[in-house]
Amino acid sequence: MADERRGSGRGQRDLKVRVKSARGRRISSVRWLERQLNDPYVQRAKREGFRGRAAYKIQEIDDKARFLVPGARVVDLGAAPGGWAQVAVKRVNALGEKKGKAVGRVLGIDLQEIEALAGAEFHVLDFLDEGAEARIKDWLDGPADVVMSDMAAASSGHKRTDHLRIIALCEAAAALARDILVPGGTFVAKVLAGGAEGELLQQLKRDYASVKHVKPPASRSDSSEKFVLATGFRGRKDAAEDIQEDAPGRTSAP
Numbered sequence: 001m002a003d004e005r006r007g008s009g010r011g012q013r014d015l016k017v018r019v020k021s022a023r024g025r026r027i028s029s030v031r032w033l034e035r036q037l038n039d040p041y042v043q044r045a046k047r048e049g050f051r052g053r054a055a056y057k058i059q060e061i062d063d064k065a066r067f068l069v070p071g072a073r074v075v076d077l078g079a080a081p082g083g084w085a086q087v088a089v090k091r092v093n094a095l096g097e098k099k100g101k102a103v104g105r106v107l108g109i110d111l112q113e114i115e116a117l118a119g120a121e122f123h124v125l126d127f128l129d130e131g132a133e134a135r136i137k138d139w140l141d142g143p144a145d146v147v148m149s150d151m152a153a154a155s156s157g158h159k160r161t162d163h164l165r166i167i168a169l170c171e172a173a174a175a176l177a178r179d180i181l182v183p184g185g186t187f188v189a190k191v192l193a194g195g196a197e198g199e200l201l202q203q204l205k206r207d208y209a210s211v212k213h214v215k216p217p218a219s220r221s222d223s224s225e226k227f228v229l230a231t232g233f234r235g236r237k238d239a240a241e242d243i244q245e246d247a248p249g250r251t252s253a254p
């Protein structure tokens, strides 16, 4: 977090401290601190060893939809600092911990470096770069059961621009999901108010048995964020052929 101090007196200086929020916006540190101190999810994340309160968003979504199952192969887009990955690692490896059996896989990418996490593999990558999808496919080396995206571009301060940017990220994530998901797979991605719309929503409805928008309790009520949750990937004829070549016989997570 950037921290810049202006003003002369100490009280005045403290009040004028500015911090950079996760989205790059500058907000008052007083407001930010108040929010952190009063936020039960922030305190809980500290107690439970999560890297951020965002972890509870995917935990709550998955508590209802149950796609992070033991053995699942998960792609985590916009994974820094690693909260969603922590939840995924725990859930896809549950059998492994108990019985020492084959475990799931969590592959995360982000613009930023992510601190190592046992059970996950992280790469620094701009998902919008040409060739990003090919690199993820190379690293994954096989199909995925879940593609999840919490990617959010730095806020421009202009609602419509932010909405268009997040939809562009969501569209790119959906395109990857369409290429690598096994039949029955799940796609979950952050969108803003208005949700997935237009061609993206139509495409998701064609590709998945169920498409809905969810706002988990951990997502702040004053935030326009919500998530599109698409389950029961129908499979794509050509995608299915690619997947069979890579991993014969694989249809879904055990």
Ligand SMILES: C[S@@+](CC[C@H](N)C(=O)[O-])C[C@H]1O[C@@H](n2cnc3c(N)ncnc32)[C@H](O)[C@@H]1O
Binding pocket: 022, 051, 052, 054, 055, 077, 078, 079, 080, 081, 082, 083, 084, 085, 109, 110, 111, 112, 125, 126, 127, 128, 150, 151, 152, 153, 154
């Ligand atoms: C809200 S944070 C993700 C939090 C994460 N799910 C967690 O639980 O720790 C959004 C992330 O999206 C990443 N991001 C935004 N645009 C991206 C892009 N084009 N490629 C990769 N990551 C991107 C940002 O760097 C940021 O770390």
